[in-house]
Amino acid sequence: MEPVNILDARNRLSQLITAATNGEDVVIAKRGRPVVRLVPIATGAVHTGVELASWLSAAPIESTRTTAELDVQIARERAAWD
Secondary structure (H helix, E strand, O other), X not given: OOOEEHHHHHHOXXXXXXXXXXXXXXXXXXXXXXXXXXXXXXXXXXXXXXXXXXXXXXXXXXXXXXXXXXXXHHHHHHHHHO
């Protein structure tokens, strides 16, 4: 299946979920760039914190920003809420 843009995905979510559960490769794109893949969850699958921690260790999130830079960004965004 060709990538689906976000607006189309929102309008066709039920159809895309059915396609993914039937084994089709469903990719959602933003401005033409693939950003997410829709995949079915195995029946009866329960994910524990240990499994999640193991997955994060195997595929760490990379950031080029320092902790201080992230703190500044968070503070700015919180200030904007008020």
